[in-house]
Amino acid sequence: MSSLLEQLIESLRVLPGVGQKTAQRMAYHLLEREREGGKHLAGVLAEALDRIGHCRQCRDFTEGELCAVCASASRDRQQLCVVESPADRLAIEQATGYRGVYFVLQGRLSPLDGIGPRELGLDQLSARLGEGEITEMIIATNPTVEGEATAHYLAQLARQRGVKPSRLAHGVPLGGELEYVDRGTLSHAFGSRSEMAE
């Protein structure tokens, strides 16, 4: 095997979920059938990693000063949705009709890993809440231990600034079967039951 091919296979393993076998398959696929697409990928990848930084306002990824959402004139600036990652923001954007703006933590509070309020840009968030435009902060961190801790911290921050904190509903997923829902979720859903409207 040529050493450049070995290097290519090794480099492809930087992709998430790609091991030796998959990297081999990808390298051969690109060499055999997708030379043009592969060259295009190499160019876009280099440019993207070079030019994509963080939005000055919401910390999401963007190639400019502001991301498309923050720069848009048609978004509601009274609602701010806080998410852990750009992928979470994208999921909310694709699934819901939310028209407010976002704040991307790029992580969650995790003191053991050295991730505190500073690393998540919470001073920036706090200053923004203090500006008085935002009335509701929708906290959409993940329902994990660390995500919940982050949510409580954020809620406190919001109340201090006179902003109403809210949290995504937790419970049984739509289309799920009770039998297969984990105990914690079921227990929470049971405790948080709501009266049915007539």
Added chain:
Amino acid sequence: MSSLLEQLIESLRVLPGVGQKTAQRMAYHLLEREREGGKHLAGVLAEALDRIGHCRQCRDFTEGELCAVCASASRDRQQLCVVESPADRLAIEQATGYRGVYFVLQGRLSPLDGIGPRELGLDQLSARLGEGEITEMIIATNPTVEGEATAHYLAQLARQRGVKPSRLAHGVPLGGELEYVDRGTLSHAFGSRSEMAE
């Protein structure tokens, strides 16, 4: 979402088995945690696609005139193993102690797709068999309909040139259970049973 990020996600879909969701995850992973590795990948990918061509002798991928196997002085030039793809060659190289040389068809006979002897470099193979150095041609095309047809064609070619053609053994895989082996394989294995030595 920034348009450069969209372009990156779109470009990643050129990789085999990578759809929209996986491409998103890869793009975010590279931007969040693997900027250096990603830049390295972009560079190696561009260089590999630019410089990797085919070995003059065996048609395998290589960045030089000859691949490492063809250039090696320690390989046995009396045995020639014919495979469909570079990945097949690599699999044989990794699994067996084979010390001969290879010929990579880069495909299989498939008249309906316009792939005939010329596209597989069979004139080149034929000339090489005619040189008289090779005594055995091990045909390792896949046990598919097209692979078998190719194998028969190759065997004929070898016989015409006075070279002994051989074929990889087919049968029940080691560690497999008869119950789960497909009918065709089982029938073949039954018919090709061999006497056990004492």
